[in-house]
Amino acid sequence: MVFWQRRTAATRGIERASMIRTVLAWAVALFVSFPFLYLATSGFKTEVEAPKMPPAFVPVPESLSGFPLAYTPTLENYKLILAGDFMPYFINSAIATLVSTLIVLLLATPAAYALTLPQTTGKRNVLFFLISTRFLPAVGVIIPIFLATRFLGLLDNVLALIILYTAMNLPIAVWMMRSFFQDLPADVLDAGRMDGAGTIQELILIALPMIKNGVLATAFLAIIFAWNEFLLALTLTTTKAATVPLYMISFMSAQGLWYAKMSAAGTLAALPVVILGWFGQKWLVRGLSMGAVK
Structure with a gap:
C-alpha cells in the first residue's frame, strides 16, 4: 500500500x-x-x-x-495588393532565390566534400578564406559591387541578384555541409572505397543519401537569406528586377506609413517561407542536429 x-x-x-x-x-x-x-x-x-x-x-x-x-x-488590403503590381516583385524574388539556392547546392556539395577528404591540402586556409568573405558587411563593398554590375550591364537584372545571392550564401553552405560530411561514419565510406567506388560515386551514391536532411537544412537557410535580402536589391534594381522587400517600402510615403497595406504585403511575403518551414521542419531539425549527439 x-x-x-x-x-x-x-x-x-x-x-x-x-x-x-x-x-x-x-x-x-x-x-x-x-x-x-x-x-x-x-x-x-x-x-x-x-x-x-x-x-x-x-x-x-x-x-x-x-x-x-x-x-x-x-480583405480590402489583400485585394488591392493582389490586384496591383505585387506579383512581378514576387516572381523576381522567387526566381533569384530558387535559382541561386540551386547553384549554391551544386557548388557547395562537391566543395564541402573535398574539404573533408584527408588528401586535400590547405583545408584550413580555404575554410578561413570562405568565412572571411562574411566578415565585412555588405554596405562596405556596395560601391564596388554597383560599379562592377554597371560595367557588366546587369543593373536592374535578376541575373545580377542570382550571382550575388549565390556568392553571399556559398560560404555558409560550404561550412554547414562540411560539418555534415564530417559526421558520416568512416567505415561506410571505407567500405565503398573497397568496393571500387571513385570519389564522385562515393559522394553521389553514398554520402549524399546519408546527409539529405543536412542538404535540405542548408537549402532552407539559403532560401531564407536570399528571400529576405534587401540592400543589394535596393542598390542594383529599380523596376524590372525589384524584389518583394522593395515592394514593402513602397508603402512609406510623405503622408506617412500605410500600416494595414504594409502588413498585408508583409504577410504575403512571409507566407512562402512560413509554409516551407512548417512542412519541412522535421527535416530541418534533423539536419541542423546532425552530429549533435555522438
Whole structure:
C-alpha cells in the first residue's frame, strides 16, 4: 500500500512537471510568434485600426466591433495588393532565390566534400578564406559591387541578384555541409572505397543519401537569406528586377506609413517561407542536429 502511494505520488509529480513544461513551451512559442501574429492580424484591419494601441487581436462581426481588443476583419488590403503590381516583385524574388539556392547546392556539395577528404591540402586556409568573405558587411563593398554590375550591364537584372545571392550564401553552405560530411561514419565510406567506388560515386551514391536532411537544412537557410535580402536589391534594381522587400517600402510615403497595406504585403511575403518551414521542419531539425549527439 505504501509502495502504491509512493508510486502514485511520483506519477503525479511527473505529470505536474510535464504540464508545467507544456505551458512554458506554449508561452515561449506565443512570445516568439507574436510579431508574425501582429503582422497577420494588422493586414485584416483598416488603416485607422492598424496603428491603434493596444492592438486588437480578436476578429468579430461589425455589430460587435466596440468590444475591447476586437476588430472587424476586412480583405480590402489583400485585394488591392493582389490586384496591383505585387506579383512581378514576387516572381523576381522567387526566381533569384530558387535559382541561386540551386547553384549554391551544386557548388557547395562537391566543395564541402573535398574539404573533408584527408588528401586535400590547405583545408584550413580555404575554410578561413570562405568565412572571411562574411566578415565585412555588405554596405562596405556596395560601391564596388554597383560599379562592377554597371560595367557588366546587369543593373536592374535578376541575373545580377542570382550571382550575388549565390556568392553571399556559398560560404555558409560550404561550412554547414562540411560539418555534415564530417559526421558520416568512416567505415561506410571505407567500405565503398573497397568496393571500387571513385570519389564522385562515393559522394553521389553514398554520402549524399546519408546527409539529405543536412542538404535540405542548408537549402532552407539559403532560401531564407536570399528571400529576405534587401540592400543589394535596393542598390542594383529599380523596376524590372525589384524584389518583394522593395515592394514593402513602397508603402512609406510623405503622408506617412500605410500600416494595414504594409502588413498585408508583409504577410504575403512571409507566407512562402512560413509554409516551407512548417512542412519541412522535421527535416530541418534533423539536419541542423546532425552530429549533435555522438
